Amino acid sequence: MKLASFIQSRRLHLTTLTRNRRLAVKFEDSKKFSNPVNALQEQLRVPVLRPGEKLFVPTQEKMREAETLFVPRTRHKIDMVGSTVSVDGAPKNNLPEVAVIGQSNVGKSSLIRTLLSKIPDIDTSDFVRVSSTPGHTKTANFFQVGRKFTMVDMPGYGRNQPRHFVETVEGYLKNRQNLRMTIFLVSGEVGVTKDDMIAIRMMEEIGRPYTLVMTKIDKTNMLGRIQSLVQVKELRDKFTSSCCFHQPFLISSKTGEGIGLLQCYIVYVTGNIELGDAGTSTGAANRKQVGS
Numbered sequence: 001m002k003l004a005s006f007i008q009s010r011r012l013h014l015t016t017l018t019r020n021r022r023l024a025v026k027f028e029d030s031k032k033f034s035n036p037v038n039a040l041q042e043q044l045r046v047p048v049l050r051p052g053e054k055l056f057v058p059t060q061e062k063m064r065e066a067e068t069l070f071v072p073r074t075r076h077k078i079d080m081v082g083s084t085v086s087v088d089g090a091p092k093n094n095l096p097e098v099a100v101i102g103q104s105n106v107g108k109s110s111l112i113r114t115l116l117s118k119i120p121d122i123d124t125s126d127f128v129r130v131s132s133t134p135g136h137t138k139t140a141n142f143f144q145v146g147r148k149f150t151m152v153d154m155p156g157y158g159r160n161q162p163r164h165f166v167e168t169v170e171g172y173l174k175n176r177q178n179l180r181m182t183i184f185l186v187s188g189e190v191g192v193t194k195d196d197m198i199a200i201r202m203m204e205e206i207g208r209p210y211t212l213v214m215t216k217i218d219k220t221n222m223l224g225r226i227q228s229l230v231q232v233k234e235l236r237d238k239f240t241s242s243c244c245f246h247q248p249f250l251i252s253s254k255t256g257e258g259i260g261l262l263q264c265y266i267v268y269v270t271g272n273i274e275l276g277d278a279g280t281s282t283g284a285a286n287r288k289q290v291g292s
């Protein structure tokens with residue numbers, strides 16, 4: 001082999017290694033497997049998580065077990081398998097699905113990218129597109145995780161909302177048999193908006209299980225987090241019914257805070273992990289309680 005081509009091949013090898021190392025995002029375990037609500041709970045006179053209520057509190061061991069599903073292996077591939085504006089164009093399979101909805105730019109695609117960020121040799125940014133321009137996601141995008149479940153990234157409402165929003169999002173939420181849970185994202189930075197309130201009414205009318213998740217918590221300090229959490233609590237108490245799981249989740253797609261807990265929740269609601277008594281704070285685990 002000539003020297004020039006040898007150097008070229010080593011360069012390529014090094015570039016690939018550096019790239020892979022960069023791509024396999026490693027969040028601190030203390031952040032990833034924490035529940036950020038707990039730190040705020042102590043500051044609140046009226047607790048968001050009331051003692052005695054059945055809560056989703058898996059052990060760290062269970063969270064680690066759930067996390068392994070988000071890492072691809074030979075017989076457990078993770079990939080984008082479809083993209084559609086109409087529910088008729090959704091992938092034809094029986095896998096349980098978890099959809100992510102929220103206003104434009106709230107961080108839906110970022111959340112899915114972060115959930116899948118442990119993929120060591122695929123640049124998730126190649127197939128989960130994130131953009132600072134609101135309204136970037138125009139179609140429902142399906143990311144299949146092995147033969148276990150599928151995550152669905154939805155177009156956002158509000159700024160630059162696509163004209164086919166109702167057909168795509170409402171059509172999917174009302175009609176898709178595979179849907180087990182919808183993650184309703186609100187911004188911890190901005191708080192609950194008027195558009196969020198309209199979307200909550202839509203969710204209540206549709207009447208299928210959903211869970212409130214506050215994202216971008218890295219962008220706010222303790223006081224800001226408390227204010228947003230209180231808003232989410234009021235939203236839950238005044239405007240939602242039993243189809244909204246009573247325990248809100250707090251996350252950051254940037255720092256990984258709360259991501260391990262949410263991964264475990266997704267794996268749980270799609271029926272891919274047994275938690276037994278370890279899964280709830282009050283004893284017997286009740287899957288109905290978390291909406292599936």
Ligand SMILES: Nc1nc2c(ncn2[C@@H]2O[C@H](COP(=O)(O)OP(=O)(O)OP(=O)(O)O)[C@@H](O)[C@H]2O)c(=O)[nH]1
Pocket residue numbers: 102103104105106107108109110111129130131132133134135136137138154155156157215216217218219251252253254255
């Ligand atoms: N600091 C911080 N930034 C975030 C977080 N999540 C998303 N972002 C940023 O917010 C912007 C929008 O993120 P996207 O994931 O594209 O938002 P989206 O909800 O999919 O947006 P649409 O396609 O408009 O519906 C990007 O610049 C992200 O980097 C987060 O948890 N923390």
